[in-house]
Amino acid sequence: MLIKKAADIPSSEITPQSAYLNRRTFMRGAAAMGILGLGGDGISKLVAPRRTVAADSKLTTVPSPLSDKGETVTPFQDVTSYNNFYEFGVEKGDPLHNAWRMKTRPWTVTVDGLVKAKKTAGIDDLLKYRPLEERIYRHRCVEAWSMVIPWVGYSLSEFINWAEPLPSAKYIQFLTLEDTKTMPGLYQINLNWPYSEGLRMDEAMHPLALLTFGMYGQVLPNQDGAPVRVVVPWKYGFKSAKSIVHVRFTAKQPHTAWNDEAPQEYGFYSNVNPDVDRTPWSQKTERRIGLPFWKATQPSQMFNGYGDQVAQLYAGMDLKKFF
Amino acid sequence: MTPQRLLSLLKGVVFLVCLLPLGLLVLHGFQNNLGPDPIVTITHGTGFATLRLLVITLAISPVRHLWVRLSWLIRFRRMLGLFAFFYGCLHLLTYVWLFSGFHLSTMIADITKRRFIMVGFTAWILMLPLALTSTKWAIKKLGGKRWRALHRLIYISAICGVIHYWWIVKPGVRTPMKITVVLAVLLAARPAWALLQARRSGARAPERA
Numbered sequence: 462m463l464i465k466k467a468a469d470i471p472s473s474e475i476t477p478q479s480a481y482l483n484r485r486t487f488m489r490g491a492a493a494m495g496i497l498g499l500g501g502d503g504i505s506k507l508v509a510p511r512r513t514v515a516a517d518s519k520l521t522t523v524p525s526p527l528s529d530k531g532e533t534v535t536p537f538q539d540v541t542s543y544n545n546f547y548e549f550g551v552e553k554g555d556p557l558h559n560a561w562r563m564k565t566r567p568w569t570v571t572v573d574g575l576v577k578a579k580k581t582a583g584i585d586d587l588l589k590y591r592p593l594e595e596r597i598y599r600h601r602c603v604e605a606w607s608m609v610i611p612w613v614g615y616s617l618s619e620f621i622n623w624a625e626p627l628p629s630a631k632y633i634q635f636l637t638l639e640d641t642k643t644m645p646g647l648y649q650i651n652l653n654w655p656y657s658e659g660l661r662m663d664e665a666m667h668p669l670a671l672l673t674f675g676m677y678g679q680v681l682p683n684q685d686g687a688p689v690r691v692v693v694p695w696k697y698g699f700k701s702a703k704s705i706v707h708v709r710f711t712a713k714q715p716h717t718a719w720n721d722e723a724p725q726e727y728g729f730y731s732n733v734n735p736d737v738d739r740t741p742w743s744q745k746t747e748r749r750i751g752l753p754f755w756k757a758t759q760p761s762q763m764f765n766g767y768g769d770q771v772a773q774l775y776a777g778m779d780l781k782k783f784f
Numbered sequence: 785m786t787p788q789r790l791l792s793l794l795k796g797v798v799f800l801v802c803l804l805p806l807g808l809l810v811l812h813g814f815q816n817n818l819g820p821d822p823i824v825t826i827t828h829g830t831g832f833a834t835l836r837l838l839v840i841t842l843a844i845s846p847v848r849h850l851w852v853r854l855s856w857l858i859r860f861r862r863m864l865g866l867f868a869f870f871y872g873c874l875h876l877l878t879y880v881w882l883f884s885g886f887h888l889s890t891m892i893a894d895i896t897k898r899r900f901i902m903v904g905f906t907a908w909i910l911m912l913p914l915a916l917t918s919t920k921w922a923i924k925k926l927g928g929k930r931w932r933a934l935h936r937l938i939y940i941s942a943i944c945g946v947i948h949y950w951w952i953v954k955p956g957v958r959t960p961m962k963i964t965v966v967l968a969v970l971l972a973a974r975p976a977w978a979l980l981q982a983r984r985s986g987a988r989a990p991e992r993a
Contacts, residue, residue, distance in 0.1 A: 542820065
């Protein structure tokens with residue numbers, strides 16, 4: 462791999478970050494004025510959808526046997542401009558517009574609850590803890606759209622082993638950043654903040670569950686959950702908590718944000734299941750992002766197609782009841 | 785320019801503006817620029833156009849009452865209402881085509897199972913007789929009184945449309961609030977106006993005596 466030496470770029474040519482950010486703020490203001498001029502941001506979004514993303518630092522990865530083969534990867538532009546991250550707003554484009562304000566350094570993850578000893582890890586130590594693998598996974602949102610994303614990270618089980626939970630720990634809970642200064646969405650929707658998600662310990666220890674630091678060979682963009690998130694590919698996307706600051710091991714099933722909001726719609730397990738739709742819409746099909754509208758719709762798969770690997774976790778369970 | 789010419793010119797402009805949401809969708813469709821989730825872009829585009837046009841149609845009567853000089857706005861009401869129905873049909877078509885793939889059994893199962901589809905479909909059904917009786921001939925045939933009574937269905941249709949919107953967003957999401965408030969104000973304006981009129985005539989009565 463060719464790594465460009467830092468000396469190739471004279472320091473005088475590097476734009477100071479503050480100037481870069483100011484420029485962005487200015488452009489945002491200019492864009493906002495344009496929007497007012499047009500008399501509605503719906504129109505401006507239709508006329509000139511914002512689809513630009515700043516490139517970020519590269520990550521070195523090793524290949525993984527757990528990566529999907531034969532799937533067409535969704536364009537980077539779509540993955541970074543169309544997603545849910547409610548802390549930054551309830552519309553799909555909001556995370557791209559607002560997430561740049563989030564500061565991802567310094568960043569620590571605190572581990573407590575049923576562990577040998579409370580621990581805190583810096584993000585850069587976590588990044589170096591195990592070799593980073595590239596894992597191409599299907600990603601299925603409960604809103605019935607899906608993507609194929611090349612994530613970068615290592616199995617969550619590695620992190621759990623480092624955390625040293627006690628044998629009494631049966632569940633893992635992820636709590637994510639709640640920062641009123643940088644997250645306008647906290648005022649837009651009254652979820653039980655901070656966002657909380659959880660897994661049963663055997664689910665979390667499954668090698669497919671990924672502690673994720675990057676995608677497309679680079680550091681995670683803020684809007685996709687920087688600097689560290691989990692990815693649980695056989696569950697609906699909201700189970701994969703973003704921008705994690707706190708991990709807690711518990712004996713009882715932890716509360717989770719969407720389950721608190723609407724327990725009849727969003728169960729604790731939330732495995733992808735075309736036969737169970739608790740949401741107002743059907744889960745039988747999904748729209749693959751990035752395809753033209755006449756080709757986008759395709760059938761959804763049980764456990765998002767990862768049934769061979771994960772179905773045994775739920776042997777004997779009534780998945781209509783534990784949805 | 786005669787007022788008559790001006791009015792027809794304005795009608796032409798309004799007609800073109802009403803075609804804009806569809807025009808933009810078609811343009812972006814040809815440019816392959818309907819965003820990451822084109823089906824949702826089309827569905828939301830036609831749905832919002834329907835709701836907004838319904839609300840604009842409902843705004844005409846209160847505005848005329850408030851400013852008598854704007855009475856001529858009534859000349860635009862039929863066109864706006866018909867455009868609301870037109871976008872409602874396109875919205876229904878996105879469901880029938882893009883979401884159900886023209887499978888009747890899927891649709892029947894959906895309509896009976898999913899309340900947001902049921903209420904949305906009701907909103908469309910209620911618009912249907914209004915669109916069919918929008919001609920001068922139909923007004924004459926029905927008689928003004930009966931025609932007006934029938935066309936009050938637009939209130940229920942608009943309410944169903946807004947409920948449809950609330951039932952499709954995730955719990956806790958408040959994006960339908962804006963249009964809900966606008967519709968509530970427009971609907972409340974009608975009894976409020978009637979009450980005001982009744983009071984005015986009541987206050988004048990002793991003078992007349």
